[in-house]
Amino acid sequence: MNITLNNNPETFEMEKLTVSSLLQVKNFTFKMLIIKVNGVLVSKDAYETAWVNDGDDVTVLHLISGG
């Protein structure tokens, strides 16, 4: 599957991935995240069940402390 992740084109072997699998494959280990797929927020409790498909536009925002 080909997707856009944080504005960069990325290719994965699998046809589709759950959000949590995507995080694992990409080694995104930050705990505080904001994830949007095609402009829609995916809440934390939906990471295991929300799918990312070919052509999707995904944003993974890592939140860090400070402010």
Added chain:
Amino acid sequence: MKFDEIKTILGKKTVGIAGAGGLGSNCAVALARVGTGTIVVADFDVVSESNLNRQYYFHDQIGMPKTVALSENIRRINPRVNVISHNVHLTADNIPAIFSQCDVIVEAFDSAEQKEILIGTVLKDFPEKPLVIGLGMAGWGKNDLIHCRRVDNMFICGDEVSEIGPELPPIAPRVGMVANMQANVVLELLLPQSLQ
């Protein structure tokens, strides 16, 4: 566009600021100076001496609730600004009511957990409202890393990498840069582009 015209436009606008710490207090002051009509600010914290290395408070305000101290500072700078302050801990339950009337919301929290709650709630309940986020401003130098990036209705200001820590404290110059960058983004959102 003359400043009088800018003041007239901003005087009709309402900006919400979640957090009155390093980012929030400095951003609020910048927006007050240019004549923002109403500023809604929420924070539960109290001014402490360690805040003074970056937050827009004064030594004689130590011990005061930040919302009270900030309201007073804004009043002294520009008494025309209507400050609506909430001395509360923000949660997913009270965020909608507090910020529902705002044209723009500024995310100015310190902890990543609080940022997640605020951003998640705004994206869920007000996805159409512009949200100006502060992310990564610890330390000093590295001016060129500080940027503003747009993702849908989120505007992310900071370097997105410098997390605060014991060896990398947040201090006035860099925090002030990001806070003022957030205020500058608010102006871009509220002022008509064609008239610039």
